Amino acid sequence: MAKNVFLFSGQGSQYVGMAKELYEGFPAAKAYFDKASEVLGFDIADICFNGPEEELNKTINSQPAIMATSLAAFAAATESSITFDGVAGHSLGEYAAMVAAGVVSVDDGFKLIKARAAAMQKAAESSSGAMYAIIGLDADEVERVCEQTEGYVVPVNYNSAVQTVIAGETDACERAAAAFAGMKKKAIKLNVASAFHSKLMQSAADEFIETAKTIAFNPPKVEFYSNVLGTKLEDISNMPEMLARHIVSPVRFTSELNEMEKAGYENFIELGPNKVLTGLVKKTLKGKTAVNIENSETLGKALEAVNG
Secondary structure (H helix, E strand, O other): OOEEEEEEOOOOOOOOOOOHHHHHHOHHHHHHHHHHHHHHOOOHHHHHHHOOHHHHOOHHHHHHHHHHHHHHHHHHHHHOOOOOOEEEEOOOHHHHHHHHOOOOOHHHHHHHHHHHHHHHHHHHHHOOEEEEEEEOOOHHHHHHHHHHOOOOEEEEEEEEOOEEEEEEEHHHHHHHHHHHHHOOOEEEEOOOOOOOOOHHHHHHHHHHHHHHOOOOOOOOOOEEEOOOOOOEOOOOOOHHHHHHHHHHOOEOHHHHHHHHHHOOEEEEEEEOOOOHHHHHHHHHOOOOEEEEEOOHHHHHHHHHHHHO
């Protein structure tokens, strides 16, 4: 049988109305939202379904909202008998992946994302930073331009062979973006609160680790691929430190996809709002099935694609 991997969406993929259909159609999907609201202390389903958009886009809300949506899609997929041999997530998506793989309980998963989102929101408000997606250039070239740019700017998301996201001090990011524009390459400013996955988030990592130290972590029940390592996670002996490092380290998503291909994965199923990761899979790997699940229509298409 073909190997299936579940991919969990990252920040920026949110939209008002996401997961409503899944919430109404699958009791297990609703249960994830109910648990999230209980842990968070506010109604995350209401923000997901009704917005307003500026409220949903706040880091403190978007991270748990995307996680709940991704787990709702996970419930729909597994209830529809889609099996999985591995998991991976993009940035905050790793938290839904940890729940799916049994690394943490649902309760602890939402405790972690609540602490992470709050710490990152606070760090973003106290530091000026920016992020840009650089399109059409390989990662080595992006690294070279960043190194030659005055100020602090670094590659933070290795998304595909032709897309790398940079982050850092706002002025340095603008200088680097101008350099890429001079090379006739696209530099698209991202609508984010600060320079995520860079050292400008160190205060968030320091604050977050205190919550992570209170959580029980278990070995994953399926193969778990890590953003920090860019490969399979084999050692869970110091997860609090690993998750704190994740906040200030690059997301090595391209490496993860290449490792999954080597491990024989054929079907890449994105769970969560939109289909950003599905697009990255298609740009990075050839001849694989890449589909997303975010509502009943996409669930039907995924079932068809995966089951042939």
